[in-house]
Amino acid sequence: MIHFENVSKIFKSKKQDVEAIKDVSLHIPKGSIYGIIGYSGAGKSTLLRMINQLEQPSSGAVIIDGLKINELSGDSLRKARLNIGMIFQHFNLLWSRTVAQNIEFPLKVAKMPKDERQKRVAELIELVGLTGREKAYPAQLSGGQKQRVGIARALATNPQILLADEATSALDPETTDSILNLLKTINEELGITIVLITHQMHVIKAICHDVAVMDSGEIVEKGSVMDVFVRPQHQTTKRFVRQIVEDEDTDAVMEQFRDQYPSGKIIQLNFVGTQAEKPILSKLVSECGIEFNILQGSIAQTSEGSYGRLLVQLLGDEAALNKAETILNAEAIEWQVI
Numbered sequence: 001m002i003h004f005e006n007v008s009k010i011f012k013s014k015k016q017d018v019e020a021i022k023d024v025s026l027h028i029p030k031g032s033i034y035g036i037i038g039y040s041g042a043g044k045s046t047l048l049r050m051i052n053q054l055e056q057p058s059s060g061a062v063i064i065d066g067l068k069i070n071e072l073s074g075d076s077l078r079k080a081r082l083n084i085g086m087i088f089q090h091f092n093l094l095w096s097r098t099v100a101q102n103i104e105f106p107l108k109v110a111k112m113p114k115d116e117r118q119k120r121v122a123e124l125i126e127l128v129g130l131t132g133r134e135k136a137y138p139a140q141l142s143g144g145q146k147q148r149v150g151i152a153r154a155l156a157t158n159p160q161i162l163l164a165d166e167a168t169s170a171l172d173p174e175t176t177d178s179i180l181n182l183l184k185t186i187n188e189e190l191g192i193t194i195v196l197i198t199h200q201m202h203v204i205k206a207i208c209h210d211v212a213v214m215d216s217g218e219i220v221e222k223g224s225v226m227d228v229f230v231r232p233q234h235q236t237t238k239r240f241v242r243q244i245v246e247d248e249d250t251d252a253v254m255e256q257f258r259d260q261y262p263s264g265k266i267i268q269l270n271f272v273g274t275q276a277e278k279p280i281l282s283k284l285v286s287e288c289g290i291e292f293n294i295l296q297g298s299i300a301q302t303s304e305g306s307y308g309r310l311l312v313q314l315l316g317d318e319a320a321l322n323k324a325e326t327i328l329n330a331e332a333i334e335w336q337v338i
């Protein structure tokens with residue numbers, strides 16, 4: 001549905017040029033929730049804003065349903081933009097207007113007749129769960145309610161695409177989850193393609209189907225959320241995955257066990273879906289005569305299923321440890337020495 005083809009973006013200034021996006025090619029399938037994650041300055045906002053041409057590429061093409069949006073201007077660009085809603089970290093609401101008036105605003109711009117507008121606003125208020133708050137002003141709403149107004153306004157013109165620019169970064173964890181659930185429902189029930197940018201792996205884990213990891217203007221890794229979770233390749237991706245699967249003190253725990261049992265081998269076992277049911281540790285004990293310490297375990301629930309990770313330290317002589325490796329390989333369990 002959305003294709004970036006060899007897209008680059010250079011911000012030129014008198015002082016110095018900034019190459020914000022470097023030859024990015026990416027395909028975002030129709031109906032997906034596609035997450036783009038990266039640290040500050042990676043180029044996420046610039047890439048996202050090229051989808052609705054708030055930023056133009058310096059070279060390359062952004063193609064939506066076969067249409068090169070970066071070659072449009074005037075009326076044809078305005079028309080294409082009606083198909084793309086956007087929500088923002090700080091909501092960007094009109095503070096002097098009520099909830100209903102904020103949501104109505106894009107419909108007025110689109111010159112929809114008044115009675116149709118009112119009907120549509122009522123539908124949207126119900127969809128985002130703000131019934132009863134129609135006449136409130138943004139200042140009287142919580143952060144989560146403000147974002148619900150932002151979502152309703154973004155959906156007013158029935159777009160096929162919703163862009164979310166750090167839409168939950170200003171919200172507390174509980175409100176974040178309620179907004180993520182709303183986005184998931186909108187994707188599932190209305191079939192809207194959602195492209196979101198974030199620096200939080202939790203957001204990717206909670207609702208995205210696919211993810212692209214950005215670093216210094218490049219996409220360094222992309223794939224299904226489960227693949228990227230289980231087999232992160234790039235250093236930046238590994239750091240993001242650690243946000244989810246490790247406790248703050250995992251490194252300290254590993255250090256402590258290494259000191260206490262210097263000959264032990266620390267390994268990480270990855271379990272995807274039903275693999276978690278395999279009694280692999282008891283098999284290692286009974287067949288190799290090894291002992292083990294469990295250092296840390298976690299299960300992450302992604303939109304594609306669950307992913308479990310176990311850090312264990314295996315204790316035994318060299319022959320026993322070698323045999324354990326052979327068994328792990330034969331069981332087709334994903335594992336690695338840490």
Ligand SMILES: Nc1ncnc2c1ncn2[C@@H]1O[C@H](COP(=O)(O)OP(=O)(O)OP(=O)(O)O)[C@@H](O)[C@H]1O
Pocket residue numbers: 011012018019020038039040041042043044045046047
């Ligand atoms: N209008 C602009 N003029 C000059 N440089 C810009 C402009 N917009 C962005 N940049 C630069 O482009 C690079 C990418 O910025 P961008 O905002 O896309 O990153 P980001 O990953 O979204 O980061 P953040 O989460 O901090 O917004 C940064 O080095 C930024 O300073």
